[in-house]
Amino acid sequence: MKTRQRILHYTGEVVLILFLVIFLIPLIQTFFTALKPDIEIYKTPVHIFPQHFSNVHYLHVFTRLSKDFISFFKNSVVITTVSVFLILGLGSLAAFSLARIDFVGKGFIIFFISLILSIPLIITVIPIFMMETAMGIKNSNLGLILPYTAVYLPIPLFIIYNNFLKVPTELEESAYMDGANRLQIFTKIFLPLIQGGLIAAAIITFLNCWGEFLFALILNTKRSATTLPIGIMMINDEEQSWALGPMSAVMILSIILPMSLYMIFQKNFVKGLMEGSVKG
Amino acid sequence: MKSLKQGKKIRDNIVGWLFVLPAFVFLFSFMIYPISRTFILSFQKFNFVYDSKPVFVGLSNYVEALKTPSYLTALKNTLRFTLWYIPVIIVLGFLFGYIITLPKLFSSKLAKIVLFVPMVIPISMSCYMFLFILNPQWGLVNSFLANTIHLPMLVRDWMNDPRYALKIIIVVTVWQRIGFISLLFMSGIQGISSSIMEAAIIDGASAARRMWSIVLPNLKETFQIVGILAIITSIKLFAQVVAMTGALGPNSAGGPANSTLTLYVATWKAAFINFDMGVGSAMGYLMSLIIFLLFGLNFMLTKSERA
DSSP states (O other): HHHHHHHHHHHHHHHHHHHHHHHHHHHHHHHHHHSSOOOHHHHHHHHHSSSOOOOOHHHHHHHTTHHHHHHHHHHHHHHHHHHHHHHHHHHHHHHHHHOOOOTTHOOOOOOOOHHHHSSOOOHHHHHHHHHHHHHTTTTTTTHHHOOOOOOOTTHHHHHHHHHHHHHHHHHHHHHHHTTOOHHHHHIIIHHHHHHHHHHHHHHHHHHHHHHHHHHHHHHOTTTTTOOOOHHHHHHHHHHHTSSSHHHHHHHHHHHHHHHHHHHHHHHHHHHHHHHHHOOO | HHHHHHHHHHHHHHHHHHHHHHHHHIEEEIIIIHHHHHHHHTTOOOBTTTTTSSSSSSTTHEEEEOOHHHHHHHHHHHHHHHHHHHHHHHHHHHHHHHHTSSSOOOHHHHHHHHTTHHHHOHHHHHHHHHHHHHHHTTTHHHHHHIIIIIOOOGOOOGGGGGGHHHHHHHHHHHHHHHHHHHHHHHHHHHSSSSHHHHHHTTTTHHHHHHIIIIIIIHHHHHHHHHHHHHHHHTTOOOHHHHHHHHHGGGGGGTOOOOTTTHHHHHHHHHHSSOOBBHHHHHHHHHHHHHHHHHHHHHHHHHHHOOO
8 A cells, every 4th residue: 555655656746747847848948949059940850958059049149139139128127127116116105005094085996906907908008009199208118117007006006905914003003102103104114024025016016017018019119119028029020030049049038037036036926926816 | 082083084084195196196197097088989980090089979889899700700719718718727727726735745846836937937928939839840849749759640830720829829828827826726725724624534535525525615716716817818818819920010910810819909900000099999898898797797696605
């Protein structure tokens, strides 16, 4: 009986690990394609592992494609970073108020924020497109930062809100006794207590903005103004040079940042996903 | 004493709103206002390129949307996607949610890290990665079929074949969403009190019996949430289609032969390829209507259960 169980256990391990490797094949294949010389990429049968390593595709990205790639990358970094800071700032202020202060209209705001999570965003893009055309901020970083800050506010807000709910009231009351005002209680007591939640909210927001597709596709159509996801699509078939090798290299370079954030803050990320979904 | 309390109440209202105000300004300008503006636009004729001003036309945009043959194709495709996607994501999500709760399995910890990796990759990039391995000439999949397992008759030009394009988009979507859905099931399973489980084990209930009589009934709410999320994902299907089929310019998105044209893509095409903002808005609201109806239904279901 015991040996049978052990065999079952190890079979389970092997099957699962095998599955996980197959699951990651798209990523693994892209990673190694970026390191293969062209003769190995355009050859059948296709091998996953390179026989010879080559840095020619990465060099290609940083020489011939550097103008496009660097501008996509820069736009992505600026737009994502500014949006994350704006969202965390506005979101934690609002979350504090929703979690800790009684005021009229609170229910409406919470209801409205949950509603945003479910509507198809295209119904907001149409007027935003018209608005930004009139204001002349299409094809600028600001033109994406503003809508991102609104669209990606709800989930981090709920994460922070759920964290604030857990802070014991005694802390707040004793600070009151000492004569602190609400803003001081917020910055000095509440924010430092929920660092984990803030990190989770920041990572989830970062990933959302970094991979955003719809708004960038419609609002930033100029090559110099667009972000990585759209930029790569724009150029993919325009130039022969963006063939499989350089394309793979660009993709690996584009996911390094989100991937390393995930690796460093894996626990926060998973916890944040839960906290953001409970309410939403 | 009473006035002091009232003073605090007024002050709470002012401070409360002051804290919410900055977020509210953003939500108002980029959410509340646009949503209402689109609603009005859906009753107006307005081509962004030709018309200088919107003109009220009543319900004719909705009529036009529903009369467009490709819109009905889109509805059919969205429905097809939904009917495939829901069972697949529920079964796999439950399976992996269950696997990552198994404490004795070493690789379940690994699974917990690996399953979330696709969530970290921008969805459009995941699509390109799948396009690479499905490349008819140099892709891994065809090479595997032809050279490794020697079944060359299974080789296909996957994304250019109307029979497979939508199914591949389903695969990519499942790949992307499986981590989050497994997490929901995982937390549902962990929420089942261990004392019930232990009592069942002591009473000699078999693993299958425990699954059927304890685990599954306790996950009813999780199944419901996952089902709703799956429907929302299906209705909002967009980036995958454009990234995987729009390589030859925006007009090719939804191909081959309209086989991947979804409601969302049709709406986007109406508004931003034809620049017909009126019809686009109407299509957008038709799509939202489906979601609102589902929410209403879900609300009624949970309410009748609790009553």
